[in-house]
Amino acid sequence: xxxxxxxxxxxxxxxxxxxxxxxxxxxxxxxxxxxxxxxxxxxxxxxxxxxxxxxxxxxxxxxxxxxxxxxxxxxxxxxxxxxxxxxxxxxxxxxxxxxxxxxxxxxxxxxxxxxxxxxxxxxxxxxxxxxxxxxxxxxxxxxxxxxxxxxxxxxxxxxxxxxxxxxxxxxxxxxxxxxxxxxxxxxxxxxxxxxxxxxxxxxxxxxxxxxxxxxxxxxxxxxxxxxxxxxxxxxxxxxxxxxxxxx
Ligand code: 76R
Numbered sequence: 001x002x003x004x005x006x007x008x009x010x011x012x013x014x015x016x017x018x019x020x021x022x023x024x025x026x027x028x029x030x031x032x033x034x035x036x037x038x039x040x041x042x043x044x045x046x047x048x049x050x051x052x053x054x055x056x057x058x059x060x061x062x063x064x065x066x067x068x069x070x071x072x073x074x075x076x077x078x079x080x081x082x083x084x085x086x087x088x089x090x091x092x093x094x095x096x097x098x099x100x101x102x103x104x105x106x107x108x109x110x111x112x113x114x115x116x117x118x119x120x121x122x123x124x125x126x127x128x129x130x131x132x133x134x135x136x137x138x139x140x141x142x143x144x145x146x147x148x149x150x151x152x153x154x155x156x157x158x159x160x161x162x163x164x165x166x167x168x169x170x171x172x173x174x175x176x177x178x179x180x181x182x183x184x185x186x187x188x189x190x191x192x193x194x195x196x197x198x199x200x201x202x203x204x205x206x207x208x209x210x211x212x213x214x215x216x217x218x219x220x221x222x223x224x225x226x227x228x229x230x231x232x233x234x235x236x237x238x239x240x241x242x243x244x245x246x247x
Contacts, residue, residue: 037242055077056074058072063233073199075108106191136235140199177211184198185197
């Protein structure tokens, strides 16, 4: 029997994608629109307070293309908090003018393929990755993925040693993008439809394409990777949000 990799798990994660119902949003009076924007900003300010206290983190991006208009990625110590934030958003005025687009539930995950013997939860570098402060990079890229279980290409039937070897090669490619792309891998077995969520942050959007393309040639992705829907977006702040919602 193959040995399961041991996962090290951090903050719980919700990716919440919404579409704006422009038709009804445009029908609001400009005063009511302004009130709804202000209330939305107050909600975001509350998330900022938690981020600054390092009790969680979040990322807020507009999404390019028809799959969604914006994405809120939230990290919190418990699944209940994710649920509470989601509900709080749904009670805002702005939520009456949004349509759920897609969501993804997962938990920040590191695996022990490349780990040493020490207690990972005590290592400050590992803690910084388990409870990350999401960057304010100009762009985000998100997609869910699986490791294939098909005929001869079954990741889960490979011995631990072989998986470790393949993951080392994966990590070597990834390392070449240090400083250009920050990746957060979240595990979602038992939580959502795929096995992992991949969230990438970069100031140069083209680096997503370069990294994902290069990885396609690496055995872990070439032989075993299966991918869901890709989302790509641009950083939102208060003024960009106003600009987006202004009619
Ligand atoms: O944790 C580490 O940094 C050590 C090496 C490492 C692991 C264990 C690592 C490095 N990753 C790991 C695990 Mn990764 N990663 C992806 C994708 O599009 C594709 O083809 C795949 C999507 C990208 C772009 C990416 C980037 N990685 C994983 C896992 C869990 C696998 C498991 O447990 O079986 C998945 C699903 C996954 C997928 N990876 C890196 C990167 C980058 C940029 C790095 C280098 C990080 C650094 O050194 O700073």
